[in-house]
């Protein structure tokens with residue numbers, strides 16, 4: 175899909191609003207167009223990233239949508255059958271006591287003169303009220319337990335599936351933004367629990383109450399019951415129409431808040447850049463636009479939600495008044511006062527479940543987009559997967575062969591790698607150089623099987639990597655990426671990340687840190703290895719982060735180490751420390767360095783240049799002849 179280029183900030187509101195004609199009354203003075211152009215591109219991506227979910231569901235009609243949403247959550251509800259069954263038993267008790275209350279209320283009106291009988295009947299009525307209150311409490315508490323438990327299971331299972339998704343889902347122009355994903359798994363999943371509760375609370379409790387009250391009315395007066403039955407379909411029709419509208423409005427509200435979350439997720443981690451480029455104002459303008467879009471969508475939703483019960487009540491009470499007057503006239507004295515009171519009380523208690531059904535329907539329509547968007551994350555056909563007969567390899571020497579590798583990210587994109595052949599011997603250090611965008615990182619992604627090549631094969635110790643289990647393959651390859659990724663937590667937790675959920679081996683942590691030249695600075699930190707390094711390791715310098723990342727790669731004890739050298743310049747002492755660490759690592763690992771500095775290239779035994787998808791070896795002699803300036807400029811290196 176090619177994205178239209180949106181140049182004017184004016185388009186932002188309409189893009190977010192799904193091409194609806196609503197424009198926002200924007201209170202801030204807009205900055206010049208040029209200032210907003212780059213951000214508008216990011217927002218556009220955000221919008222499109224969320225579109226597939228909405229677009230995919232368009233052909234479905236309202237009913238099949240409901241069925242498919244229900245089918246998604248059904249297995250999780252089934253596992254909660256126990257509390258659901260208990261809750262429904264309590265609801266039966268509650269409805270039973272209600273039906274007795276209705277009869278008693280009619281009886282009391284006929285014996286008002288007899289104090290003793292009234293006292294006895296009043297006591298029974300009080301007990302029935304108490305039973306109804308207690309059983310209603312247990313009914314609701316147990317149904318919430320079931321709803322929240324099933325949503326907890328949905329969350330966990332969707333997240334597990336999400337982690338299994340191909341890297342392509344997260345990367346590239348079609349990638350879904352992290353903030354959008356986070357929003358679906360957090361806030362939207364919470365909305366689903368309301369939907370699930372409303373459904374469970376309707377299926378049996380409301381139906382039961384409706385049936386019992388209707389039966390009671392029918393027993394008292396079939397003719398009047400038939401007249402009152404006219405009210406029910408009219409309420410159902412109106413509720414169905416309003417529910418459809420509410421679903422559309424809810425979908426927009428879900429998307430607008432997801433956009434806001436996605437935006438914050440991009441901007442807050444980039445706060446250093448925002449501050450250094452003094453773009454706080456334009457960021458606040460962008461935030462304001464997204465917040466306004468969200469405000470508009472949510473306000474519409476809330477107004478609609480407030481409107482539905484009012485309309486239902488107007489229809490109901492209007493019809494009820496007409497009915498009461500009509501029934502008195504029609505009965506012409508055939509109905510005694512006691513029966514009439516019981517009949518009207520039953521009718522009043524009939525509204526509760528009808529409203530319950532209406533509310534549940536609204537909740538379902540409101541929750542459907544959330545269910546669709548959440549389960550969309552878990553619906554995929556993996557491109558990279560384990561073969562059925564995939565093997566585990568326990569130890570490898572580290573020999574790597576790329577044979578005739580070609581790759582392109584998408585059919586309509588050019589080839590990034592075009593017939594690449596490379597043989598790295600076990601224990602050898604090879605440097606990969608070349609212009610930016612030449613395909614060096616892509617080659618590493620293929621080695622890790624984050625993508626599969628278009629054609630050609632990659633071998634590790636003569637095993638085709640497609641025949642190795644993914645987990646086993648990746649265990650033998652340590653990666654130190656160009657953008658160092660550290661997590662908030664202690665130094666030890668970051669180095670021993672692989673064993674975070676089991677037991678971190680502190681001896682191995684310290685050994686890895688020593689080899690990576692990190693031990694010295696770690697010991698100067700306030701709590702040594704137990705020091706918390708802040709969000710994404712923000713309290714460490716660039717060089718310290720790199721050494722920590724090397725230590726983390728070493729902790730996993732890989733045979734092959736891939737170092738994607740950071741291009742940002744380190745001071746000479748930090749650079750020396752990192753280089754010393756790499757030199758130590760080279761002694762007993764196969765090392766593939768994506769090099770950007772001449773000094774690093776000089777450490778390698780062989781150097782290859784990757785440009786325009788083709789790989790060529792740079793003769794070692796040109797390095798020793800001292801023709802380094804020439805080499806550096808040809809390979810685009812930092813001297």
Ligand SMILES: Nc1ncnc2c1ncn2[C@@H]1O[C@H](COP(=O)(O)OP(=O)(O)OP(=O)(O)O)[C@@H](O)[C@H]1O
Nearest residue numbers: 345346347583590609610611612613614615616617
């Ligand atoms: N996920 C992706 N989807 C689409 N195209 C991509 C993706 N990742 C990389 N590319 C494109 O593939 C080409 C090679 O990218 P790659 O990251 O491999 O280059 P590189 O040689 O490692 O560059 P650098 O030295 O700047 O890190 C680039 O043109 C890039 O735009």
